Each structure stands twice: as structure tokens, then as C-alpha cells.
Amino acid sequence: MDREKYKLFNVSLSPYTVNLPDVLWLEIMLKASPLELLQLQRVSKRFCDILADNPRSWTEARHNMNPPVPPPPHVNAAGVWTESAYAQFLFGGGNCIVKSCKKWTARFPTSYALRARVCSTKCDAILHRHYETEARKINNGYLTSCAIPGKRGLRQMGQTQRLHFRNWLVHDERDLTQHPMYRVSIVSAADQEWFSARAITEKRPVRPPVAVLRTVEELKAQYKLRAEALPQIMQNAEALQVWSKQYADARKAIDLVNVSFLKEVISPREQIPYRKLLKTPAVSRAFEAFGQSLSRLDIRIWCGMRANAVREYRENITIRHSQ
Numbered sequence: 001m002d003r004e005k006y007k008l009f010n011v012s013l014s015p016y017t018v019n020l021p022d023v024l025w026l027e028i029m030l031k032a033s034p035l036e037l038l039q040l041q042r043v044s045k046r047f048c049d050i051l052a053d054n055p056r057s058w059t060e061a062r063h064n065m066n067p068p069v070p071p072p073p074h075v076n077a078a079g080v081w082t083e084s085a086y087a088q089f090l091f092g093g094g095n096c097i098v099k100s101c102k103k104w105t106a107r108f109p110t111s112y113a114l115r116a117r118v119c120s121t122k123c124d125a126i127l128h129r130h131y132e133t134e135a136r137k138i139n140n141g142y143l144t145s146c147a148i149p150g151k152r153g154l155r156q157m158g159q160t161q162r163l164h165f166r167n168w169l170v171h172d173e174r175d176l177t178q179h180p181m182y183r184v185s186i187v188s189a190a191d192q193e194w195f196s197a198r199a200i201t202e203k204r205p206v207r208p209p210v211a212v213l214r215t216v217e218e219l220k221a222q223y224k225l226r227a228e229a230l231p232q233i234m235q236n237a238e239a240l241q242v243w244s245k246q247y248a249d250a251r252k253a254i255d256l257v258n259v260s261f262l263k264e265v266i267s268p269r270e271q272i273p274y275r276k277l278l279k280t281p282a283v284s285r286a287f288e289a290f291g292q293s294l295s296r297l298d299i300r301i302w303c304g305m306r307a308n309a310v311r312e313y314r315e316n317i318t319i320r321h322s323q
């Protein structure tokens with residue numbers, strides 16, 4: 001990623017040369033998208049502090065998206081659902097869930113509840129190859145590396161203590177199989193938590209490592225809170241599914257608008273075929289950034305990147321297609 005420049009208000013700003021008072025930066029932040037806030041947060045401690053002092057900028061950023069991003073669930077259980085963590089989860093990217101891949105991807109999750117994302121259509125196909133959509137069954141044990149159906153995972157594995165996970169464990173919101181699908185890593189973390197709590201309560205010296213030390217009593221109280229939170233988390237995941245479809249449609253529409261701007265306005269002006277322009281890194285980066293924030297390219301933006309784009313075209317520098 002280009003760490004030097006950040007696009008705000010359709011203008012490229014360099015944070016090291018633009019000297020604005022905090023109040024003005026805040027005004028800019030209140031107009032930014034969640035992704036732009038995440039990028040700003042990475043620029044300097046000063047931006048981090050401004051954002052930390054004004055948590056409403058994250059809420060505003062969600063509303064600045066069109067369609068607006070659904071709000072995070074309000075949850076009492078431990079674990080963070082703050083606006084900034086939520087923005088990071090949605091827009092910050094993550095690793096592909098397919099075991100043989102694990103590549104980092106900026107794509108949205110395929111399942112928001114499981115926090116599972118895939119990096120490409122190829123990995124998506126690997127994940128779906130074993131679903132039998134008609135019978136809503138999973139044909140192959142391969143999938144257990146990603147998620148397991150409730151029946152096999154929670155009941156038939158003969159570990160009765162897993163039964164009480166069922167009340168609170170998040171599962172795939174897409175309702176793909178006859179049984180809810182859980183993520184293996186989440187189930188095993190829950191196992192560890194349970195064994196650790198028992199070891200602490202029974203004062204055994206050896207216990208599995210966990211993030212928070214709790215006795216059985218405390219853990220059961222936590223389970224209750226999580227069970228109360230589960231419907232909200234699932235509701236949020238379903239809302240995010242709807243939102244991401246709308247966003248993808250909006251993105252496609254804006255990409256078309258931007259391509260036709262390049263084709264009908266820029267290409268005749270510069271006497272360069274628009275397809276060639278699209279392949280230069282400068283234009284391709286701009287398309288990505290403008291697509292993500294659903295904004296239109298215009299002449300002013302073109303003037304800003306023209307020098308680079310034309311030079312890259314002349315020197316025949318093109319992007320490699322990763323997808």
C-alpha cells in the first residue's frame with residue numbers, strides 16, 4: 001500500500017506536509033469512510049489520539065458509507081465490539097481460511113459470524129466443493145478444517161461438556177447445512193477455556209493456556225452473558241450479509257461509471273486507449289481506492305495522477321493480475 005499519501009475528499013494529502021490543527025483533522029475524519037479512518041490511524045500517534053478522543057468519528061464513518069454499515073451488536077460479554085475493532089474486522093482484511101492458502105486478503109468475510117474470509121474465487125470454490133446444496137450436507141471431512149457441523153462437532157464427539165457451548169457458540173449465519181456450522185478453532189479454544197477453568201477450580205497445577213483465567217463458576221457466568229449476546233451477534237452477521245451484497249452492487253456500479261469516465265473523457269484527451277490506462281499501477285490504485293469509497297473519478301483527480309499514469313503507460317509498466 002502507498003503509505004505516503006491518503007485520499008480524503010478526493011484529494012491526495014500527505015500527512016507530513018499538511019499541517020492542520022486537530023479540530024480540522026477531526027472535521028476531515030468525520031467525513032471519512034471506515035477504511036480511510038483505519039489508514040489514518042496507522043499514519044501517526046496523533047491521528048490515533050484524535051480518533052480515540054472522538055469515538056463518534058467511527059460511527060459517522062459507518063454512516064458515510066452508502067449503503068450505511070449496520071451497527072455492531074451491543075454485547076455485555078467479555079470481548080471487544082468497539083466501533084474501531086468492528087471497523088478493523090470489516091475493512092481491515094485478514095487471512096484466507098483455506099488451510100493450504102492462508103494468504104492475506106482485503107476481501108470482506110464470507111461468514112461474518114465465523115469471521116471467515118477467502119482470498120479468491122478459487123479458494124471459495126475449495127470451500128464450497130464439498131457442500132451438497134440440495135441435501136444441505138457436507139460430503140467431505142476436508143471441511144472440518146474450516147468449520148464443523150453441529151451434529152458431528154458438538155454431539156457426536158462424545159465430549160459432553162461441549163454441549164453447553166451450543167448455547168453461545170457463534171455459527172455460520174448463512175444456514176448452509178442441516179446443522180449449524182462452527183469453526184474448529186473456536187470450538188477448540190472453548191475446550192481449552194473449559195479445561196483450564198476446571199484445572200483452576202480443582203487447583204491442578206497443569207492447565208492449558210488461555211487468555212483470561214476463570215474458575216468454573218466465573219466461566220459459567222460468562223457463558224450466560226455470551227448466550228444472551230448470541231442472538232444479537234447472529235443478527236448483526238445476517239445484516240452484514242445483506243449489507244455486503246448491496247455494497248458489492250454499488251461498487252460494481254461506481255466501477256462502471258469510473259471506467260466510462262476514463263473511456264469517454266480521458267482516453268480521447270490523452271490519446272491513450274483506456275484499457276492500457278487501466279493497467280497502469282497509478283490508475284489501478286486509484287480505481288481500487290475510489291471503488292472502495294464508492295466515489296467518482298473526475299478531471300481534478302485525473303490531473304493529480306496524470307503524470308504518473310502517462311509515464312507508466314509510456315514505459316509500459318503494468319500491474320500483475322492477481323485474480
Ligand SMILES: [Zn+2]
Nearest residue numbers: 096101119123
Ligand atoms: Zn485463499
